[in-house]
Amino acid sequence: MSVRVGLLGATGAVGQRFVQLLHDHPTFEIAAVTASPESAGESYRDAAKWRVDTPIPESVAGMTVIETSAEAIPDDLDLLFSSLPSGVAAEVEPELCRAGHVVSSNSSNERMAEDVPLTIPEVNADHLDLIETQRAERGWDGALVKNPNCSTITMTPTLAALDQFGLSRVHVSTLQAVSGAGYSGVTSMEIIDNVLPYIGGEEEKMETESRKLLGSVEDGELSLHDVEVAASCNRVPSLDGHLENVFAELDENPTAAEVHEALADFAGVDLPSAPEQPIHVFEDPERPQPRLDRMRGQGMQISAGGLRETPEGIQYNCLAHNTIRGAAGASVLNGELLVEEGWV
Numbered sequence: 001m002s003v004r005v006g007l008l009g010a011t012g013a014v015g016q017r018f019v020q021l022l023h024d025h026p027t028f029e030i031a032a033v034t035a036s037p038e039s040a041g042e043s044y045r046d047a048a049k050w051r052v053d054t055p056i057p058e059s060v061a062g063m064t065v066i067e068t069s070a071e072a073i074p075d076d077l078d079l080l081f082s083s084l085p086s087g088v089a090a091e092v093e094p095e096l097c098r099a100g101h102v103v104s105s106n107s108s109n110e111r112m113a114e115d116v117p118l119t120i121p122e123v124n125a126d127h128l129d130l131i132e133t134q135r136a137e138r139g140w141d142g143a144l145v146k147n148p149n150c151s152t153i154t155m156t157p158t159l160a161a162l163d164q165f166g167l168s169r170v171h172v173s174t175l176q177a178v179s180g181a182g183y184s185g186v187t188s189m190e191i192i193d194n195v196l197p198y199i200g201g202e203e204e205k206m207e208t209e210s211r212k213l214l215g216s217v218e219d220g221e222l223s224l225h226d227v228e229v230a231a232s233c234n235r236v237p238s239l240d241g242h243l244e245n246v247f248a249e250l251d252e253n254p255t256a257a258e259v260h261e262a263l264a265d266f267a268g269v270d271l272p273s274a275p276e277q278p279i280h281v282f283e284d285p286e287r288p289q290p291r292l293d294r295m296r297g298q299g300m301q302i303s304a305g306g307l308r309e310t311p312e313g314i315q316y317n318c319l320a321h322n323t324i325r326g327a328a329g330a331s332v333l334n335g336e337l338l339v340e341e342g343w344v
């Protein structure tokens with residue numbers, strides 16, 4: 001089966017990761033690439049100024065970029081992946097869904113809307129049921145599905161694995177790579193020899209998105225998980241890979257060994273881009289580290305380590321590649337889930 005996909009915002013940092021991940025995908029075939037009106041009409045090679053660590057795929061390099069607008073995007077695409085700036089996405093994505101398109105989006109608009117599935121397949125695939133509610137309430141023929149922010153994706157599967165012990169409170173402190181700030185972040189030298197102790201908006205995203213992901217959907221209605229989450233976010237001078245220090249209070253006070261087992265045994269999903277084992281747990285307390293471990297499972301596996309019992313609960317570290325598992329790869333996985341569940 002070949003599913004023809006369009007990439008919205010295909011020239012940006014995450015858009016280029018989409019191209020890298022999708023150009024030889026077993027199910028998806030890139031059929032259209034969009035960007036801002038200034039790039040429309042250019043070849044993808046000229047418009048993108050390719051910066052990903054593998055060569056630009058020839059099958060995409062010569063494609064003509066089309067403008068990101070509901071009118072310009074062809075009707076005959078089966079699925080759209082979006083990494084548009086959130087302001088543009090807020091305008092264009094609803095128009096496309098109204099016109100019948102199914103959109104798997106990494107953009108931050110509408111992530112917390114009650115009728116929009118915010119999904120990590122290993123955590124809450126059943127939240128796709130909200131599509132029925134969305135269609136009924138908005139009168140859409142298409143559908144909008146979101147993946148969470150990169151820092152939320154790094155932590156939340158580990159919390160889902162620990163929820164069996166009664167998750168009551170989480171404090172998390174992040175060490176986020178500069179690529180999360182887009183290309184201007186990667187090329188900036190301002191952060192060398194420094195740490196920025198605040199990433200505006202990121203803290204709230206981690207606190208709210210995680211509760212939605214861990215929540216439940218019954219009869220088309222969403223309930224948030226009642227865990228309390230507090231986040232402190234820091235930009236550090238690594239290039240790719242967000243590392244996070246998590247302190248979790250668990251009602252049942254499990255031992256570090258029990259937590260290790262729960263993380264390592266967390267179940268995967270049978271989708272083309274999903275790692276067989278979603279979370280790898282290191283024994284070595286100095287791992288995971290961004291440079292050494294971000295590409296585990298082709299950038300799709302989450303790593304954990306440094307497990308320690310504290311008077312308040314369990315402390316551990318976790319890591320994921322922020323532009324692969326935390327962004328483009330997350331949307332691709334949701335796209336695969338949409339196909340698997342028959343929404344595409």
Ligand code: 2RA
Nearest residue numbers: 149150176180181199
């Ligand atoms: C970051 N919020 O700052 C970005 C990525 N989504 O890392």
